[in-house]
Amino acid sequence: MAHLLILWPMSGSISLSGPRLTGFLCVLLVVSAHASRDAVSGNNETWGSPARATQGDPHHQNSSTTHRKAFPVLSFNYDHVKTPFEISLWILLALLMKLGFHIIPRVSSIVLESCLLIVVGLLIGGIIKAIKQTAPVLDSKLFFLYLLPPIILDAGYFLPIRPFTENMGTILVFAVVGTLWNAAFIGGMMYGVCQIEGAQLGHVDLLSCLLFGAIISAVDPVAVLAVFEEIHINELLYILVFGESLLNDAVTVVLYHLFEEFSHAGIVTVGDAFLGVVCFFVVSLGGVMVGTIYGILGAFTSRFTSHTRVIEPLFVFLYSYMAYLSAEVFHLSGIMSLIACGVTMRPYVEANISHKSYTTIKYFLKMWSSVSETLIFIFLGVSTVAGPHAWNWTFVIFTVILCLVSRVLGVMGLTYIINKFRIVKLTKKDQFIVAYGGLRGAIAFSLGFLLTNNEMKNMFLTAIITVIFFTVFVQGMTIRPLVELLAVKKKEESKTSINEEIHTQFLDHLLTGIEDICGHYGHHHWKDKYDAYVKRWLIVGERSTEPQLISFYNKMEMKQAMMLVESGSAAKLPTLMSAATLQNIQQKGVPSRRAIPSISKSREEEIRKILRANLQKTRQKLYSYRRHDLVMDPFEDNVSEIRFRRQRAEMEKRMSHYLTVPANRQETPSVRKVCFEPENKVYTYDDSESPRGRAAQPSPRLPDAISLLSKSPQRPNQTSALRAKGSTELRAKAPDEQEEQDQVKLSRCFSDPGPNEEEEEDGSFLS
Amino acid sequence: MGASQTHSAYKYQDLMTKTGFSLEQIKNLHYRFRQLSENNETLSRENLENIKDLADNPIKKQIVEAFFDKRNQHQNEMGSFEEIGFEQFVMVMSHFRPPTPKMTEEEKLAMRKDKLHFLFNMHDSDNDGKITLEEYRKVVEELLSMSGDIEKDTARGIADAAMLEVASTNVPNMGPDDYYEGITFEHFEQMFKEVEMESRMHVRFLDVDTRTIHCGSSTS
Numbered sequence: 004m005a006h007l008l009i010l011w012p013m014s015g016s017i018s019l020s021g022p023r024l025t026g027f028l029c030v031l032l033v034v035s036a037h038a039s040r041d042a043v044s045g046n047n048e049t050w051g052s053p054a055r056a057t058q059g060d061p062h063h064q065n066s067s068t069t070h071r072k073a074f075p076v077l078s079f080n081y082d083h084v085k086t087p088f089e090i091s092l093w094i095l096l097a098l099l100m101k102l103g104f105h106i107i108p109r110v111s112s113i114v115l116e117s118c119l120l121i122v123v124g125l126l127i128g129g130i131i132k133a134i135k136q137t138a139p140v141l142d143s144k145l146f147f148l149y150l151l152p153p154i155i156l157d158a159g160y161f162l163p164i165r166p167f168t169e170n171m172g173t174i175l176v177f178a179v180v181g182t183l184w185n186a187a188f189i190g191g192m193m194y195g196v197c198q199i200e201g202a203q204l205g206h207v208d209l210l211s212c213l214l215f216g217a218i219i220s221a222v223d224p225v226a227v228l229a230v231f232e233e234i235h236i237n238e239l240l241y242i243l244v245f246g247e248s249l250l251n252d253a254v255t256v257v258l259y260h261l262f263e264e265f266s267h268a269g270i271v272t273v274g275d276a277f278l279g280v281v282c283f284f285v286v287s288l289g290g291v292m293v294g295t296i297y298g299i300l301g302a303f304t305s306r307f308t309s310h311t312r313v314i315e316p317l318f319v320f321l322y323s324y325m326a327y328l329s330a331e332v333f334h335l336s337g338i339m340s341l342i343a344c345g346v347t348m349r350p351y352v353e354a355n356i357s358h359k360s361y362t363t364i365k366y367f368l369k370m371w372s373s374v375s376e377t378l379i380f381i382f383l384g385v386s387t388v389a390g391p392h393a394w395n396w397t398f399v400i401f402t403v404i405l406c407l408v409s410r411v412l413g414v415m416g417l418t419y420i421i422n423k424f425r426i427v428k429l430t431k432k433d434q435f436i437v438a439y440g441g442l443r444g445a446i447a448f449s450l451g452f453l454l455t456n457n458e459m460k461n462m463f464l465t466a467i468i469t470v471i472f473f474t475v476f477v478q479g480m481t482i483r484p485l486v487e488l489l490a491v492k493k494k495e496e497s498k499t500s501i502n503e504e505i506h507t508q509f510l511d512h513l514l515t516g517i518e519d520i521c522g523h524y525g526h527h528h529w530k531d532k533y534d535a536y537v538k539r540w541l542i543v544g545e546r547s548t549e550p551q552l553i554s555f556y557n558k559m560e561m562k563q564a565m566m567l568v569e570s571g572s573a574a575k576l577p578t579l580m581s582a583a584t585l586q587n588i589q590q591k592g593v594p595s596r597r598a599i600p601s602i603s604k605s606r607e608e609e610i611r612k613i614l615r616a617n618l619q620k621t622r623q624k625l626y627s628y629r630r631h632d633l634v635m636d637p638f639e640d641n642v643s644e645i646r647f648r649r650q651r652a653e654m655e656k657r658m659s660h661y662l663t664v665p666a667n668r669q670e671t672p673s674v675r676k677v678c679f680e681p682e683n684k685v686y687t688y689d690d691s692e693s694p695r696g697r698a699a700q701p702s703p704r705l706p707d708a709i710s711l712l713s714k715s716p717q718r719p720n721q722t723s724a725l726r727a728k729g730s731t732e733l734r735a736k737a738p739d740e741q742e743e744q745d746q747v748k749l750s751r752c753f754s755d756p757g758p759n760e761e762e763e764e765d766g767s768f769l770s
Numbered sequence: 771m772g773a774s775q776t777h778s779a780y781k782y783q784d785l786m787t788k789t790g791f792s793l794e795q796i797k798n799l800h801y802r803f804r805q806l807s808e809n810n811e812t813l814s815r816e817n818l819e820n821i822k823d824l825a826d827n828p829i830k831k832q833i834v835e836a837f838f839d840k841r842n843q844h845q846n847e848m849g850s851f852e853e854i855g856f857e858q859f860v861m862v863m864s865h866f867r868p869p870t871p872k873m874t875e876e877e878k879l880a881m882r883k884d885k886l887h888f889l890f891n892m893h894d895s896d897n898d899g900k901i902t903l904e905e906y907r908k909v910v911e912e913l914l915s916m917s918g919d920i921e922k923d924t925a926r927g928i929a930d931a932a933m934l935e936v937a938s939t940n941v942p943n944m945g946p947d948d949y950y951e952g953i954t955f956e957h958f959e960q961m962f963k964e965v966e967m968e969s970r971m972h973v974r975f976l977d978v979d980t981r982t983i984h985c986g987s988s989t990s
Contacts, residue, residue: 426868426869426969427966427969501928501931501932501935502932502935502936502961503961503962503964503965505909505910505913505928505932506889506961506962506965508913509829509889509909509913510889510970510971512827512828512829512913513829513833513889513892513971514866514971514972514973515827516824516827516829516830516833517833517863517866517973518973519821519823519824519827520802520806520818520821520824520833521799521802521863521973521975522802522805522806
């Protein structure tokens with residue numbers, strides 16, 4: 004069976020147009036399902052399915068030795084690779100599905116990806132069932148240990164901290180009180196429903212109902228992420244719902260264990276309830292503490308990794324995973340531990356690690372979380388078809404209705420209270436989105452799966468699955484048109500301006516100063532002190548003192564240079580391309596300095612900064628909420644840099660017409676060679692013709708600055724060390740019209756739109 | 771203390787209406803004022819500069835100067851004081867009050883303008899109503915002054931870029947001979963139109979009498 008699979012892909016890879024692809028995929032599905040039937044049945048552990056059917060082909064090697072057979076040229080041994088083979092197969096299938104959806108453009112714009120994946124899962128489950136084999140189910144161990152952590156780590160590592168901490172109170176109230184309310188309301192009302200005669204639900208007791216309520220009440224981060232990333236709502240709403248989904252894990256864990264214990268015992272005393280409350284604090288704070296410890300360890304470790312850059316990403320991943328597992332050992336909240344670890348570790352690690360490591364971390368996290376999410380949804384679909392169901396109309400319908408009702412009531416009630424303490428109030432629209440965005444997902448399913456087997460479990464599972472389907476399909480798909488309809492504020496393109504940044508810093512210092520004069524230590528004061536002391540321990544050497552403003556400026560310049568290259572329009576680029584040039588704002592009384600050289604000087608300065616920029620510190624402000632398409636981050640995108648260099652060459656050409664400065668500048672940039680070697684950090688190019696003698700050598704030598712401004716390369720200050728570090732990692736690129744093949748090579752690694760026309764910028768330069 | 775009770779009570783009422791602080795807050799501020807001024811009636815620049823915690827603040831000088839700036843007293847005067855009394859101290863502090871929920875839209879706008887004026891005055895040191903390039907450069911330099919050896923040109927580059935940005939957003943079609951004198955208050959306001967200044971620029975003032983639970987922040 005299995006060997007058929009090997010042959011099929013080769014024939015199928017010829018063309019990948021839509022219908023043929025789907026056809027091919029269907030066939031692949033059937034065959035693989037057939038094969039994995041063999042595989043699955045032979046492997047109880049991973050997939051959690053009982054019983055086994057016949058094994059695959061027997062080993063040829065073990066045939067009898069009574070007669071001497073010819074040496075086997077080709078033999079078949081499937082068992083040897085069975086487990087990794089089937090795992091890889093499933094993952095491959097999942098990803099091919101994902102690929103398929105995006106090839107068919109119309110579908111993906113209407114239907115959510117997660118919905119499609121669940122449907123695919125249903126189909127696969129249906130097929131497997133039709134073949135009358137047992138399908139793999141979403142085993143809880145698999146889910147909690149392998150599938151969930153990457154998603155949470157990805158979310159936690161890239162969590163936008165400022166809005167999160169600013170809204171922490173609100174988020175906590177929603178997470179804790181809201182979830183408790185949901186659990187109590189649903190559990191209680193369901194018990195009431197179960198008392199109704201004629202529903203055949205009399206055997207469900209209060210504790211079981213409460214347990215059910217606890218499982219179903221928690222908003223699920225996976226589902227929220229999957230849906231919200233496609234609708235781009237504003238930051239506040241996103242962080243409220245998503246933060247809630249993360250922090251309610253502690254509540255869910257406690258409630259679940261509490262009620263599960265008690266449903267065996269049968270009765271609850273006041274002492275138990277009190278212990279439950281204590282347990283909640285232990286679980287949540289303990290989880291956070293564990294995470295923070297691992298985070299600090301990770302940050303500290305990263306301080307010493309400057310000589311072994313290649314393994315830096317692994318430290319991040321492993322420390323985080325260990326944090327999760329350690330928390331799980333003690334039944335603390337693993338999710339909160341993971342979030343705490345990522346949040347703690349991130350600023351220090353990013354200051355210490357190389358740019359490539361940062362890119363690696365980012366890509367790997369997004370990759371793993373993408374795979375995990377895909378697998379989760381597919382398995383959800385498969386388990387739906389496969390799992391034993393006990394459908395009870397009353398129970399299920401009431402569950403769905405009660406979930407909605409309790410969510411709406413909870414959000415409205417809590418918002419009313421919260422708004423008394425907030426400066427920026429939550430409007431009705433916000434409340435609606437928060438309530439509507441409370442999706443349930445795979446965590447609820449897995450928790451339900453963990454229940455001990457009794458007659459209620461199947462009924463619960465059915466209800467849980469129905470709720471999940473309802474929220475993901477109905478709510479998930481309608482939320483996008485609703486957002487449009489209600490004209491909810493979308494996430495605006497953050498065009499961070501240098502002025503805003505300057506004043507953010509200025510305000511921070513001002514407020515700290517005023518607090519100091521007032522004499523009481525507000526949170527600005529503590530933040531300041533914390534920054535001063537802790538950073539010294541956790542960040543390598545000089546970098547701890549580099550101000551955020553400079554890194555921001557460098558980064559912003561780079562970003563604007565990218566925009567300059569890509570957009571080609573003068574209007575939105577204030578610094579490099581505006582009609583108001585520096586000469587307009589030079590001082591009166593120094594008219595001689597208003598000559599063009601001052602323009603080129605500032606431009607050159609900017610360009611020089613870009614070239615010398617230490618890209619590591621500049622990531623702080625680029626938050627990307629799109630999890631699976633990495634926003635084209637100018638610092639990661641070599642292609643943009645190449646284009647920028649090309650653009651700069653054009654600019655140089657033009658500027659040189661005006662220049663009277665006696666720098667030895669050339670009219671045209673010379674041809675330079677760029678070697679892009681992803682493994683090494685060596686980027687070299689011929690610098691003999693370079694007007695500025697710029698060179699990025701493999702050894703940590705400083706690049707020569709532009710001689711125009713007579714910047715000496717020997718910088719005695721802290722920036723020198725930065726540059727040294729930066730230059731070994733920086734790609735030193737050069738504009739070159741003949742770099743197409745390099746560009747092609749690069750664009751294999753980074754998906755990226757083609758270069759834009761640059762000709763129309765000519766006129767607006769140096770106006 | 772007893773003799774000045776009634777006197778201060780009357781003054782407090784006046785201050786409360788002028789600045790919007792509550793009585794408790796004013797009392798706490800007065801206590802702090804007396805602490806800083808070493809029980810004198812007036813506060814001098816040295817008193818503020820001797821605050822230990824301010825030593826690490828890169829814009830310490832501007833902050834101290836802001837207290838002595840006559841423009842922040844809302845009395846349409848220019849120049850600066852040598853020493854300030856308690857009313858001036860509280861007046862300056864009142865710029866950092868958060869907006870109350872009961873405020874109307876106009877009050878909020880007025881407060882926002884107020885705070886922006888405060889910031890503007892901090893930058894515009896020569897009182898000519900606009901922030902010139904030199905002044906802005908100075909601001910950025912000061913901001914970066916505590917962070918290691920930053921070259922002058924870095925700060926200048928940043929300030930230049932910032933000025934360019936303001937110029938081009940506000941006066942988009944400048945010809946090559948036009949001259950952008952400096953950031954006026956309107957342009958300055960424009961910079962912050964996305965920022966909710968009234969809530970960002972605030973400090974929590976103590977409402978309760980902390981004399982009994984004093985945290986021991988002495989100036990000496």
